[in-house]
Amino acid sequence: xHNNKTLTIKNLGIDTYRENIIYMRSxxxxxxxxxxxxxxxxxxxxxxxxxxATLNVVQSExxxxxxxxxxxxxxxxxxxxxxxxxxxxxxxxxxxxxxxRAKMYGKxxxxxxxxxxxxxxxxxxxxxxxxxAFITATSGNHLSTSEIIGLTRAxxxxxxxxxxxxxxxxxxxxxxxxxxxRTTPIVISIAASAGLTIPKTSSRAITSPAGTAxxxxxxxxxxxxxSQMKEVVTMENGCLVWGGSVSLSPADDILISVEKALxxxxxxxMIASVLSKKAAAGAxxxxxxxxxxxxxKIRSESKAKELKxxxxxxxxxxxxxxxxxITDGSQPIGRGIGPALEAxxxxxVLRNEHDAPEDLKQRAILIAGELLExxxxxxxxxxxxxxxxxxxxxxxxxxLMSICEAQGRFTEPSYADFCMEVLSEVDGIVERIxxxxxxxxxxxxxxxxxxxxxxxxxxxxxxQVKKGDVLLAIYAxxxxxxxxxxxxxxxxTQIIVIK
Amino acid sequence: xHNNKTLTIKNLGIDTYRENIIYMRSxxxxxxxxxxxxxxxxxxxxxxxxxxATLNVVQSExxxxxxxxxxxxxxxxxxxxxxxxxxxxxxxxxxxxxxxRAKMYGKxxxxxxxxxxxxxxxxxxxxxxxxxAFITATSGNHLSTSEIIGLTRAxxxxxxxxxxxxxxxxxxxxxxxxxxxRTTPIVISIAASAGLTIPKTSSRAITSPAGTAxxxxxxxxxxxxxSQMKEVVTMENGCLVWGGSVSLSPADDILISVEKALxxxxxxxMIASVLSKKAAAGAxxxxxxxxxxxxxKIRSESKAKELKxxxxxxxxxxxxxxxxxITDGSQPIGRGIGPALEAxxxxxVLRNEHDAPEDLKQRAILIAGELLExxxxxxxxxxxxxxxxxxxxxxxxxxLMSICEAQGRFTEPSYADFCMEVLSEVDGIVERIxxxxxxxxxxxxxxxxxxxxxxxxxxxxxxQVKKGDVLLAIYAxxxxxxxxxxxxxxxxTQIIVIK
Numbered sequence: 001x002h003n004n005k006t007l008t009i010k011n012l013g014i015d016t017y018r019e020n021i022i023y024m025r026s027x028x029x030x031x032x033x034x035x036x037x038x039x040x041x042x043x044x045x046x047x048x049x050x051x052x053a054t055l056n057v058v059q060s061e062x063x064x065x066x067x068x069x070x071x072x073x074x075x076x077x078x079x080x081x082x083x084x085x086x087x088x089x090x091x092x093x094x095x096x097x098x099x100x101r102a103k104m105y106g107k108x109x110x111x112x113x114x115x116x117x118x119x120x121x122x123x124x125x126x127x128x129x130x131x132x133a134f135i136t137a138t139s140g141n142h143l144s145t146s147e148i149i150g151l152t153r154a155x156x157x158x159x160x161x162x163x164x165x166x167x168x169x170x171x172x173x174x175x176x177x178x179x180x181x182r183t184t185p186i187v188i189s190i191a192a193s194a195g196l197t198i199p200k201t202s203s204r205a206i207t208s209p210a211g212t213a214x215x216x217x218x219x220x221x222x223x224x225x226x227s228q229m230k231e232v233v234t235m236e237n238g239c240l241v242w243g244g245s246v247s248l249s250p251a252d253d254i255l256i257s258v259e260k261a262l263x264x265x266x267x268x269x270m271i272a273s274v275l276s277k278k279a280a281a282g283a284x285x286x287x288x289x290x291x292x293x294x295x296x297k298i299r300s301e302s303k304a305k306e307l308k309x310x311x312x313x314x315x316x317x318x319x320x321x322x323x324x325x326i327t328d329g330s331q332p333i334g335r336g337i338g339p340a341l342e343a344x345x346x347x348x349v350l351r352n353e354h355d356a357p358e359d360l361k362q363r364a365i366l367i368a369g370e371l372l373e374x375x376x377x378x379x380x381x382x383x384x385x386x387x388x389x390x391x392x393x394x395x396x397x398x399x400l401m402s403i404c405e406a407q408g409r410f411t412e413p414s415y416a417d418f419c420m421e422v423l424s425e426v427d428g429i430v431e432r433i434x435x436x437x438x439x440x441x442x443x444x445x446x447x448x449x450x451x452x453x454x455x456x457x458x459x460x461x462x463x464q465v466k467k468g469d470v471l472l473a474i475y476a477x478x479x480x481x482x483x484x485x486x487x488x489x490x491x492x493t494q495i496i497v498i499k
Numbered sequence: 500x501h502n503n504k505t506l507t508i509k510n511l512g513i514d515t516y517r518e519n520i521i522y523m524r525s526x527x528x529x530x531x532x533x534x535x536x537x538x539x540x541x542x543x544x545x546x547x548x549x550x551x552a553t554l555n556v557v558q559s560e561x562x563x564x565x566x567x568x569x570x571x572x573x574x575x576x577x578x579x580x581x582x583x584x585x586x587x588x589x590x591x592x593x594x595x596x597x598x599x600r601a602k603m604y605g606k607x608x609x610x611x612x613x614x615x616x617x618x619x620x621x622x623x624x625x626x627x628x629x630x631x632a633f634i635t636a637t638s639g640n641h642l643s644t645s646e647i648i649g650l651t652r653a654x655x656x657x658x659x660x661x662x663x664x665x666x667x668x669x670x671x672x673x674x675x676x677x678x679x680x681r682t683t684p685i686v687i688s689i690a691a692s693a694g695l696t697i698p699k700t701s702s703r704a705i706t707s708p709a710g711t712a713x714x715x716x717x718x719x720x721x722x723x724x725x726s727q728m729k730e731v732v733t734m735e736n737g738c739l740v741w742g743g744s745v746s747l748s749p750a751d752d753i754l755i756s757v758e759k760a761l762x763x764x765x766x767x768x769m770i771a772s773v774l775s776k777k778a779a780a781g782a783x784x785x786x787x788x789x790x791x792x793x794x795x796k797i798r799s800e801s802k803a804k805e806l807k808x809x810x811x812x813x814x815x816x817x818x819x820x821x822x823x824x825i826t827d828g829s830q831p832i833g834r835g836i837g838p839a840l841e842a843x844x845x846x847x848v849l850r851n852e853h854d855a856p857e858d859l860k861q862r863a864i865l866i867a868g869e870l871l872e873x874x875x876x877x878x879x880x881x882x883x884x885x886x887x888x889x890x891x892x893x894x895x896x897x898x899l900m901s902i903c904e905a906q907g908r909f910t911e912p913s914y915a916d917f918c919m920e921v922l923s924e925v926d927g928i929v930e931r932i933x934x935x936x937x938x939x940x941x942x943x944x945x946x947x948x949x950x951x952x953x954x955x956x957x958x959x960x961x962x963q964v965k966k967g968d969v970l971l972a973i974y975a976x977x978x979x980x981x982x983x984x985x986x987x988x989x990x991x992t993q994i995i996v997i998k
Contacts (some may be wrong), residue, residue, distance in 0.1 A: 013559025014522065017538040023513065034979035037948055038516040039760075058573070060512025062561070072558070101763055105639040131758045132631035139636075140604040247817055261628045263539075264600055449536055480533035485588050 006085040007068040016071040020053035023069030111150035118154040122251040145266030155276035162282040171283035186364035189396040192238030201243035209442035213242035220404035248280035291329025295435040334360035338447035338454015344412040350397035416452035416475040431499040445485035448478040505584040506567040515570040519552035522568030610649035617653040621750040642767030654775035661781040670782035679838040685863035688895040691737030700742035708941035712741035719903035747779035790828030794934040827956015833859035837946035842912040849896035915951035915974040931996035944984035949976040
């Protein structure tokens with residue numbers, strides 16, 4: 001259904017984030033002959049590329065006759081240049097949306113059906129409304145184990161797949177929910193020092209104040225092409241990049257952006273998301289860290305065990321060796337919460353500074369130890385000792401520096417301009433911490449979008465504090481955000497309970 | 500959290516349909532001091548009004564320093580004038596979205612919780628993504644009977660409620676799914692002639708080629724204020740207006756626009772939507788028509804009976820007398836499918852034309868008869884006869900004309916400019932009709948957004964046709980749409996099966 005009448009692109013410079021928008025005059029001949037009105041979803045063709053976009057109708061002189069505007073992301077995806085011509089045609093109904101509707105009504109989806117849905121999502125054919133419907137229909141406990149397996153496989157197939165020299169490729173992942181738990185750069189540095197092939201692709205934050213990719217971006221470039229990434233791994237055994245820049249499981253990145261807007265990250269989707277990324281990145285052995293705590297993402301030991309089992313079953317079915325460890329998630333790890341503040345903690349541990357956060361160090365050593373044992377580099381039961389030695393020797397720090405340099409730069413993290421300390425109003429002992437509220441505080445201060453924003457946490461459980469001691473410091477890059485976070489802190493009780 | 504720095508409104512003339520968008524320069528002082536980036540949801544204040552809007556960041560000279568653009572609908576909702584000043588502040592997280600998340604995980608929502616959700620929706624605080632999540636989480640069989648009752652009550656309370664002189668107020672509703680089934684204007688005309696108070700508010704099409712409001716709009720004004728509506732009912736006993744223009748159950752209209760985008764209309768939401776509109780419109784007695792057919796919305800007698808029971812239970816709990824009738828939904832009713840074409844059928848029946856569609860006439864008489872019996876105007880078993888007499892006498896036609904005039908105008912419907920007839924290629928008898936595909940054909944031709952577009956259907960079940968006979972005619976207001984519909988017709992088999 002191509003329309004032969006062409007329009008000339010005008011770049012209006014409107015950043016709609018991820019959404020393809022086309023702006024057309026209400027009296028445009030194409031709108032009129034095709035019967036388009038506001039919100040019609042159309043196919044836009046430019047040279048040999050095409051995208052699906054939503055129409056916004058312009059009733060002003062923003063556009064001249066014969067011109068069409070495109071949002072910034074739409075221009076980028078079309079690889080269009082100024083004055084390029086486009087044609088616009090009707091979008092055929094997307095058949096896989098019918099499968100999403102069937103899922104709402106309780107249908108169990110087959111792998112083939114999930115593949116159709118994931119394929120259309122990765123091509124950008126779903127609107128935000130349709131994405132939200134798919135996410136909601138498959139949230140909670142609405143995915144069966146075989147659907148999770150099917151979804152995982154479909155996600156792997158939707159994108160590119162990396163291959164590496166050598167048979168065994170290692171990876172690790174923490175399911176999150178624990179602010180400041182930035183073990184990954186330390187673990188990768190230790191494992192790569194020991195000779196494991198460990199090409200790490202991380203995500204940006206979904207609902208947390210920082211993802212590993214956000215933290216690494218403070219120190220180095222994380223948006224590498226696949227060939228750049230391979231070069232880094234050939235040189236250093238490991239890398240620390242953002243998964244989204246290498247087209248692994250592209251449907252996942254699209255889904256994550258909507259999950260973020262809904263502030264949900266449900267079980268089946270999480271497993272499919274994590275394991276598809278690992279499989280697509282070419283991993284053969286993966287350690288999954290599940291922190292458990294009253295206010296962490298997973299709240300009970302029994303829930304963690306269920307999840308562990310599901311991770312292992314799905315892993316097995318897609319050909320991955322998955323080992324799950326369950327860790328303490330009762331409070332934030334380290335001091336910093338937010339990209340730059342967490343990067344400082346990571347460097348402090350790797351540099352063996354005397355005041356480096358001990359909890360972060362111990363946890364990184366534990367996970368690295370598991371990897372060393374899984375790979376046979378260390379005997380059973382001696383992984384932790386070997387990991388600690390590599391860290392103490394300074395080899396791990398040297399490795400991180402080399403990886404950063406290989407990725408294009410190393411930048412020392414620095415503090416944000418705006419800071420406010422929260423002081424204890426009483427003497428006593430820290431008895432309870434609401435980890436979720438602390439994460440929220442860091443987000444309200446601007447993390448992760450403002451990389452220097454966040455919380456410096458100074459009141460771990462059981463710490464003896466005096467009136468006037470600093471419990472935490474809020475950092476922000478804008479005054480408005482600092483005030484906003486502080487207002488939230490003041491409106492809440494029970495964030496840090498001192499008895 | 501008001502920000503004292505103001506911006507001047509610039510009307511960019513961008514029609515985003517229902518979505519509030521604010522356009523701000525990337526280097527805008529407000530963006531910078533507040534930490535806003537693309538897709539941030541913000542509160543926009545203008546004089547004493549405020550709305551929630553999504554931010555699109557402008558990286559061009561579309562806006563000058565100190566200016567902010569607003570989408571057409573945002574300007575309308577703010578009642579803003581050119582050069583008015585606005586301030587922009589952070590949107591506090593909406594607590595009721597947490598309840599939607601809980602629902603995804605299977606929580607049964609209480610009436611109070613549903614009221615919070617519906618309240619926030621009707622204030623326009625939900626993004627399209629959040630609306631889609633709520634709709635999906637409550638679709639299929641995910642609402643319990645008590646949740647449907649709670650949702651219905653919450654929807655009634657979210658808007659205004661009409662009151663009428665006299666105790667008994669009648670209404671009717673067809674749950675749709677049957678193209679061309681435009682009994683309402685005929686039924687209302689008969690009932691109002693008999694003296695029943697029957698102030699009818701109808702919806703526009705959700706997923707069908709025409710709603711009663713779309714059809715009535717061809718003939719008269721349907722966007723009346725509440726006081727105009729009351730005036731019409733005082734004079735004529737009845738009216739035929741669009742429900743959305745009188746703020747009855749405003750959350751419902753917002754939800755319907757997203758349901759339409761997802762092409763779903765699920766049971767619990769449908770019952771809440773229908774009965775909340777009836778209760779808010781002040782009805783005490785309602786007839787619900789459920790057509791059943793293989794390709795209609797409700798496909799089996801048993802499903803229809805379940806739905807009937809649920810309608811009656813919910814009705815009882817919110818204080819409405821609901822009588823459900825189950826009718827034949829095996830094929831389109833009348834000839835026209837699409838707003839103007841259906842209006843022609845309605846007028847043909849009311850004018851007692853010799854070739855008026857008999858099926859439409861009989862069905863309207865049946866429903867009107869039920870109303871007459873329910874009201875006591877007729878003895879049990881004699882309603883149909885009385886309704887037929889009122890129709891044949893011409894009183895009902897006179898009543899429709901008076902109602903239209905009272906609503907501001909009567910316009911005779913006319914045909915669209917573009918038309919294509921589909922002829923039978925064989926001799927035989929019409930054996931099967933795919934009602935859904937015929938509805939889709941009318942939609943692809945542009946209905947209901949193009950009021951004259953649609954299908955004139957000429958091949959009812961069991962009709963004897965000859966090769967070359969017209970099976971149906973497609974009408975469109977634009978050449979592109981006519982071609983598009985025709986292409987669809989040709990790509991399908993089994994739309995009309997002749998044996």
